[in-house]
Amino acid sequence: MQTEWPHDIYRELVAAGVRVVGYVPDAGHKRLIELCHEDRNMRAVPLSTEEEGIGLVAGAWLGGERSVLLMQSSGVGNIINVLGMVQVCRFPLTMIVTMRGEQGEFNSWQVPMGQSTARVLEAMGVAVRQAGEAQTVAGHVSAALRKAFEATGAEAVLINQSVIGIKSFQEQRSQ
Amino acid sequence: MSLHRREVVKELLRERKDLLVIAGLGSTAWDITAAGDHDLSFPMWGAMGQAAMMGLGLALAQPKRRVLVITGDGEMLMGLGSLATIGVQQPANLTVVVIDNERYGETGMQRTHTAYGVDLAGVATACRFKNATTTMKDLKPVRELVYQTPGPNFAVVKVLDEKLPLVLPPQDGIELKDRFRRALRV
Numbered sequence: 001m002q003t004e005w006p007h008d009i010y011r012e013l014v015a016a017g018v019r020v021v022g023y024v025p026d027a028g029h030k031r032l033i034e035l036c037h038e039d040r041n042m043r044a045v046p047l048s049t050e051e052e053g054i055g056l057v058a059g060a061w062l063g064g065e066r067s068v069l070l071m072q073s074s075g076v077g078n079i080i081n082v083l084g085m086v087q088v089c090r091f092p093l094t095m096i097v098t099m100r101g102e103q104g105e106f107n108s109w110q111v112p113m114g115q116s117t118a119r120v121l122e123a124m125g126v127a128v129r130q131a132g133e134a135q136t137v138a139g140h141v142s143a144a145l146r147k148a149f150e151a152t153g154a155e156a157v158l159i160n161q162s163v164i165g166i167k168s169f170q171e172q173r174s175q
Numbered sequence: 176m177s178l179h180r181r182e183v184v185k186e187l188l189r190e191r192k193d194l195l196v197i198a199g200l201g202s203t204a205w206d207i208t209a210a211g212d213h214d215l216s217f218p219m220w221g222a223m224g225q226a227a228m229m230g231l232g233l234a235l236a237q238p239k240r241r242v243l244v245i246t247g248d249g250e251m252l253m254g255l256g257s258l259a260t261i262g263v264q265q266p267a268n269l270t271v272v273v274i275d276n277e278r279y280g281e282t283g284m285q286r287t288h289t290a291y292g293v294d295l296a297g298v299a300t301a302c303r304f305k306n307a308t309t310t311m312k313d314l315k316p317v318r319e320l321v322y323q324t325p326g327p328n329f330a331v332v333k334v335l336d337e338k339l340p341l342v343l344p345p346q347d348g349i350e351l352k353d354r355f356r357r358a359l360r361v
Contacts, residue, residue, distance in 0.1 A: 020232065020235060020236070043235055045231075045235075045260065045263075046260070046263060047256075047260055048256030048257070048259050049256050051224065051254075052225070052254070052257050052260055054222065054225060054228075055224075055225030055226070055227070055229045055232060055254075055257070056228050056231060056232040057232060058222075058225070058229055058232060059197070059228065059229035059230060059231060059232025059233040059234075059235075059236070060233065060235060060236045061232070061236075061352075061356075062195075062217060062229070062232070062233050062236070062352065062355050062356060063232065063233040063234075063359065063361065064237070064356065064359060064361025065235065065236035067232070081221075081222070081223075082222040082224075082225055084221055084222065085219070085221055085222035085225070085348070088220075088221070088348035088349075089348030089349055089351065089352045090348070090349050090352070091352065
């Protein structure tokens, strides 16, 4: 299961000058979260709900710092209203979202939000990029970061469940 | 309770020096504007529940500046989890002040949870804020928290449930953001 794509994302974050990383954990983001915590030049901020990440990103930008958010697709449902502020104020936002409710999902409760993630984001003005293969993840993240920071846009990269490769509850637990 | 919210906020922002200010939506955004609009104030018109997290992001980005979040009890109640998140990060330069009238002032003065005894300073203490206090009259200790004491700090100021004339800040979000960054030179 261990591929290089979490390292690829980390390298893109460093290259883009990202210093604050807000996250709600997901098994798919496990390695990337570790890399961000290990980097002394980054502040990895665990959030109690994804919604807090929007305030974090906006506040950091007011203070001149670049940040990103890591979350699972279910977390997208927790940020809908506050995405309004991102749109109205044009805060640069990059969200890297690991998908649930797609290929090989073992938990039916994850399916409704997983199936709606892209549409919900687009409805709130966030541009969505789908990373369907491990080798395409870095390119999507790089493009999203550039557009977010240089054209002050709101961007989401959805990393498909086929890339993450977890197919059972047991596998996730044994990570 | 005898304090008037406009006088409280004016006193907290008196001689604000290089203080950075975030105000939660509704009455506290009008309060900071009544005290004098400022390029280094960011009054929120939406995103209810996110004022404290905006303060955290700003405090992490600007560790050498003092950051003050002024918000209402209803707004704070919507983002209680953010107090736990701030407690983990321990920003020494952040103070959150809740102007607590125990009412949802913009929607018909309905009672909030604090009217039933929910103790926001107690929540902040449990979330590892360095200092957390509730006051009904004396603002001097609150000013000390805002301008001097290493944080994270939290203060609840109980105020009268007055209906006051609106004093509106600029509404253009891009302008509010840009003027703040220009003034900070970032």
